[in-house]
Amino acid sequence: MTQAPAPAEDAFAADLLRGHTDTIVLGALRTGDRYGFEIYKAIRDATGGDHEIKEATLYATYRRLVKDGLVEAYWGDESQGGRRKYYRITDAGRAVYRTNVAAWVATRDVIDILLDTETSTKGRTR
Structure with missing residues (x-):
């Protein structure tokens, strides 16, 4: 017996989305500076939790965007807990x-x- 094709949501092309990670991160920064995990949560929450970009992928993206001059990184103050690295779109x-x-x-x-x-x-x- 053959199995029915997977529903569209199961066939979600995560690899297609991965090719747009830089643009997704830049989009998350358009409205203001954010720290790394905050960007992760914003992406996850925007999809209702249906999609997450792995943190390792995001941090590699942050480094690349900074190196390319598309984003600036800076350390926030420590008054609100641990020190966080923030990112700002250029x-x-x-x-x-x-x-x-x-x-x-x-x-x-x-x-x-x-x-x-x-x-x-x-x-x-x-």
């Missing part, structure tokens, strides 16, 4: 975020068209 990071989001939207639109999904036909005249 102007270059904001520009990269906007470019990456535009590329994602264009890619999503093409894939929707090619897969003939419902969203590809909304508001389009051909």
Whole structure:
């Protein structure tokens, strides 16, 4: 007996999302500075707990974004418990975020068209 295909939520393409980790982190920093674990929680909470990016992946991302000048890191004061490293998006990071989001939207639109999904036909005249 063959097994039914997995539901869409089980077939979630985590690898596709992983390719956008930099953009996701930059997006989490658009509204203000955050410390590392706070970014992790913001991503998890934004998906209702359905998706988490591994902390090791995030910390590698933070280091890369700092090295590339897209994010600045600084130590917060210790008055509220342990010392935390905070991250702040730079102007270059904001520009990269906007470019990456535009590329994602264009890619999503093409894939929707090619897969003939419902969203590809909304508001389009051909």
